[in-house]
Amino acid sequence: MRKLTVNRQVEKKIQKGHKILEKIDFEELPIENQLVELVSGSGRSLGTAYLSEQNKGIGWVLSSQKISLDQAYFTKLFSQAKAKRQSYYQSDLDTAFRLFNQEGDGFGGLTVDLYGDYAVFSIYNHFVFSIRELLVAAFQEVFPEVLGGYEKIRFKAPGYESAHLFGQEAPETFCILENGVHYQVFLNDGLMTGIFLDQHEVRASLVDGLATGKSLLNMFSYTAAFSVAAAMGGALETTSVDLAKRSRELSEAHFLANGLELDQHRLIVMDVFDFYKYAKRHELSYDVIVLDPPSFARNKKRTFSVAKDYHKLIEQSLEILNPKGILIASTNAANVSRDKFKKEIEKGFKGRKHRYISEVGLPADFRYNEKEESSNYLKVFTIRVDE
Template sequence: MPKLTDVTLPTQLKERLAQGHPWVYRTHVPPQLRLPAGAWVRLRCGGWSAYGLWDAERPIAVRVFSAHGLPNAAWVRERVRAAWELRAPLRAAGCTAYRWLFGEGDGLPGLTADVYGEYVVVQAYMGGAGELLGWLAEALREVNPALRGVVLRQQRADDQDEDQVTGSQGGEPDQARSAPSPAGALLSLSGSLPPQQLVVREHGVQLYADLRGGQKTGLFLDHRENRRYVEAVSAGRSVLNCFAYTGAFSLYALRGGASAVVSADIGKGLAAATAANLALNGFDAARHSFVTDDCFAMLERFAAAGRRFDLVVLDPPSFAKSKASRYAAVRAYARLNTLALRCVAPGGLLASASCTSQVGPEEFKGMLTAAAAGAERTLQIVHEAGQPLDHPVPAGFPEGRYLKFVVGRALERA
């Protein structure tokens, strides 16, 4: 075993660390400690000890990997295989796009791996992950020999969902759902590079996935089951899908029998991308239209004109990248949901999502209560969900629960 630096932590952290919290913030390590990114360290806190990886720059100084031994290639392979087995029901259901590794949730902090057919797209949200990436690529192809390639997607400004943020409540969780920006470079870790676009399936719906220029690693995989819920309640309804990206919620609504669907997003090229997805699935384009506009402005316009829908879907970008912006985020969510509720027909449904870890589930529902009051509606919550199977959350890591999806029936006030 190589010589390791011992890092002694404040004793008040012991309970949290012993319960499995995987992060040590820079404010909790000795201020004079200087180590290269990617150095393994031994953490000590009272009678607790574990092995972690040092990050030289980010607010999270150390990610905790193991309490039992220094990680190596075999250790990584065990984590990869366990995560593969957890996702077996998704493969059995015919899903060819899903998150194979969800960082902290699968015991490999700071790393994600997304499956798109025969390719895996890896992202690293920490410095000094080079050795781990080599082990990871080898393990992924060993566990699934059918893979044609494992690639690393370089981080971009809008890909910071798992990037660590400041404050005591950081998290994966701030997914930017907006227009594509210049493509993130793909670096081959093993095998070949993927084509520009792939076709993947989830629950029988086909989707084009742009692994180079699209948001996230190509698609928003965390809403897979929420899209199925929207499908189940769409029959005969008029649907407005805000922040639609390439129309995944709209596709499910159409398959569920929606009478008409309007998709809306400000992003350039997203109307064409959504049309391509409709054609790919053979859906009737006459039941669908796309509005390229700012969703706040569009909802204000629809509300003023008295335009109503039986189901409104809100899946906005994160309004909070840090704890400091949390209160502004809640105000933005409240305004957005108030506008949306004014566009819901009496007795209709609002399906509202939040992807920021800075706003917890109860605070999110409190915001919906305030939004309903602002719209002079009563909101009955009929469904609530968090993350799906491929985004597990350790019990000792509440920051890992970032996704909220709440469906409510909007009623006129008595």
């Protein structure tokens, strides 16, 4: 195993429990896509990492000790991860959840999600891709009940995004349960699956009655999972807005899977900011508005960044929110801290009175590194507007 000497700044980060290695901390890296022993300037061993460039950095710290990545090592990691999710296995309300979550379960660059009888491996860099046969062998040892698996390639290679990885092939579409609600998913059609599992707790609040007897507007709705959860929780009507044309078909599937007629549930293909104008022009208003945009988006008309533009969503939502209405403000932007996100929200309120009802981050199956704030990337505030 080659050695990589790190500067004092990186050494301090490692000692604080940080797992991600960032490109900005290294002037040059002659090593890539392999295990390395990290050593301090004085030659003291700091543990084992692997180097492989990805969207979050150039590698991950794995252990404070020297380790070998063999099948036994990954079998142990998967076994520990499975033991920590027994409450999900015992639930009659959930058949889809995260089995393994990067550094939260001891190995950055890999996530594994369960969708009924099938697993989805998300691979974030070349190094993890190169050892995926080893990962699959260890996974099948620990999860023999999983019938088959798929891979999602979340870096620039090897020329495809999604593929069948092992075992049986899943049906083209099928239903999973979350909080007792059915959602139709698909495992081998690009990077998406039809639902974002990290929003489990937010959808639970809607199923449990946050929008009972109310109207709900779901912006950047994707497949309208929030709207379906609200409808199952007693919402009188929902409106789901997304620019992607395919979102309508995928959203309808979720509603129909739960026996919900679409009469009181509108699905609108439109740019969100154009819809604000449309709603004001037609004097539409809502009791609950969900704001869960992508971290960054660009279309022919405009670009949107959570870090710079989220306050605009708050401002415009307040103009179509009914008195004493509720806003659900959400972001999965790892580069936007909780405090920064809250400041962006407050900027949009411009002094209007409001109360924070609840705050949630990642659900329990999405284990994260508590020593690194960006690891708990999800930030969701439920806010009641008092005026």
